[in-house]
Amino acid sequence: MTEEKIPTIQIADASKYVGQTVKIGGWLRQKRGSGKIVFLQLRDGTAFFQGVVAKADVDPDVFERAKELKQESSLYVTGEIRKDDRSSFGYEMAVHDLQVIGESHDYPITPKEHGTEFLFDERHLYLRHLKPFATLKIRNTLIAATYEFFNDEGFIKMDAPILTGSAPEGTTELFETDYFGEPAYLSQTGQLYAEAGAMAFGKVFTFGPIFRAEKSKTRRHLTEFWMIEPEMAFMDQEQSLHLQERYIAYLIEKVLERNDQELDLLKRDKDRLKSYTKLPYPRISYDEAIELLQANDFDIKWGADFGSPEETFLANHFDQPVFVLNFPKAIKAFYMKRHPTRDDVVISADLLAPEGYGEIIGGSEREVDYEYLKEQIIKQGLSLDEYGWYLDLRKYGPVPHSGFGLGLERLVTFVTGEEHIREAIPFPRMTHRLRP
Ligand code: 4AD
Numbered sequence: 376m377t378e379e380k381i382p383t384i385q386i387a388d389a390s391k392y393v394g395q396t397v398k399i400g401g402w403l404r405q406k407r408g409s410g411k412i413v414f415l416q417l418r419d420g421t422a423f424f425q426g427v428v429a430k431a432d433v434d435p436d437v438f439e440r441a442k443e444l445k446q447e448s449s450l451y452v453t454g455e456i457r458k459d460d461r462s463s464f465g466y467e468m469a470v471h472d473l474q475v476i477g478e479s480h481d482y483p484i485t486p487k488e489h490g491t492e493f494l495f496d497e498r499h500l501y502l503r504h505l506k507p508f509a510t511l512k513i514r515n516t517l518i519a520a521t522y523e524f525f526n527d528e529g530f531i532k533m534d535a536p537i538l539t540g541s542a543p544e545g546t547t548e549l550f551e552t553d554y555f556g557e558p559a560y561l562s563q564t565g566q567l568y569a570e571a572g573a574m575a576f577g578k579v580f581t582f583g584p585i586f587r588a589e590k591s592k593t594r595r596h597l598t599e600f601w602m603i604e605p606e607m608a609f610m611d612q613e614q615s616l617h618l619q620e621r622y623i624a625y626l627i628e629k630v631l632e633r634n635d636q637e638l639d640l641l642k643r644d645k646d647r648l649k650s651y652t653k654l655p656y657p658r659i660s661y662d663e664a665i666e667l668l669q670a671n672d673f674d675i676k677w678g679a680d681f682g683s684p685e686e687t688f689l690a691n692h693f694d695q696p697v698f699v700l701n702f703p704k705a706i707k708a709f710y711m712k713r714h715p716t717r718d719d720v721v722i723s724a725d726l727l728a729p730e731g732y733g734e735i736i737g738g739s740e741r742e743v744d745y746e747y748l749k750e751q752i753i754k755q756g757l758s759l760d761e762y763g764w765y766l767d768l769r770k771y772g773p774v775p776h777s778g779f780g781l782g783l784e785r786l787v788t789f790v791t792g793e794e795h796i797r798e799a800i801p802f803p804r805m806t807h808r809l810r811p
């Protein structure tokens with residue numbers, strides 16, 4: 376076969392070329408072999424597989440080049456695709472020719488075990504390895520499926536600004552920056568803008584980066600993360616909860632459909648994941664949750680927010696994602712709707728994921744009464760100047776509306792079964808990490 380007729384393909388498509396000679400551009404992950412044969416572990420960004428270079432079948436210089444290859448050298452390999460039932464991928468290449476594109480020397484992430492801090496110091500390289508690859512492919516499915524779901528449901532994607540003049544989720548968690556001489560803050564939620572959008576387009580969602588300067592050093596907190604914030608006009612909290620559980624079940628189904636190999640790589644229990652697509656999710660009121668916790672020896676009083684042990688207990692108790700409804704007003708944001716008969720709670724819900732992953736969604740119905748909302752803004756020490764535009768939404772044709780925020784990385788961590796949220800984003804930002 377002449378050079379021009381050899382198709383250049385990607386590893387992921389290898390199954391379509393069994394028995395054919397193809398060319399693939401990729402990188403060398405690892406290599407082993409003897410004097411007669413070299414096994415090249417290759418990757419090209421779409422998948423991982425093996426190239427076999429047999430001394431007897433190739434030119435001597437091709438075999439020499441294969442033997443000399445170093446970890447993460449880039450190369451073209453040309454050869455025949457064949458079935459390989461011993462590997463989980465199922466195919467390999469019998470390499471006939473090999474061209475080095477770029478050399479690599481002393482690649483730092485050697486095949487031995489490395490500590491987590493080291494791997495994250497080398498995150499720009501670590502992205503090439505199996506675990507980040509699988510995790511971030513699943514993240515990509517969750518992003519794509521989010522757009523699909525909301526498009527199908529008639530939502531408009533509406534971007535909220537990242538530079539803002541105000542702090543709707545409380546003043547302690549802000550990154551401040553200088554905006555031509557006046558203070559500005561990196562957005563800690565897109566919600567208020569989403570509410571303006573809902574009054575214009577009916578159903579919208581924002582999906583952007585969120586910044587929180589909280590000094591929480593937990594396995595669930597990032598200082599920069601991505602949030603999906605749907606906001607729906609003419610929807611009450613009950614309708615919003617239905618939408619939320621359908622959305623989560625849809626996302627998990629899409630990952631099960633599209634990321635079988637990645638889930639296997641991460642050793643995620645797929646039957647367990649599948650069980651989280653069963654609806655409806657259980658619901659429990661905040662009051663009941665407190666009673667349940669107290670009955671199980673938690674030292675917690677009505678009015679307190681849940682920490683990680685409480686969230687873990689509650690969701691494990693149901694072995695399903697569980698909605699906790701109607702939190703105390705004192706621990707929630709000013710915009711949440713009053714309870715019709717109680718003064719001490721608001722119409723809100725957090726969705727807690729099982730297996731210790733904690734809160735993945737926070738949401739509520741929104742207060743629409745102008746005077747009441749104005750009072751809440753004043754009570755929480757927020758500036759009426761900053762929120763005048765938001766109050767306008769209650770001045771000109773207010774309607775019942777609800778919304779929620781899903782933390783993308785919390786969800787990725789849960790779906791992939793990772794231990795720590797830093798795995799769920801390409802370049803994590805945490806209290807002690809700003810680089811690379
Ligand atoms: O509960 P939160 O603070 O809700 C809001 O910001 C609302 N404005 C959302 C809305 O109603 N539109 O955050 C929502 C979600 C949490 O449930 C969690 O999944 C995630 O955002 N989250 C974080 N993820 C990673 N690191 C952090 N520091 C996070 N803080 C919140």
Ligand code: MG
Pocket residue numbers: 725734736737
């Ligand atoms: Mg919350």
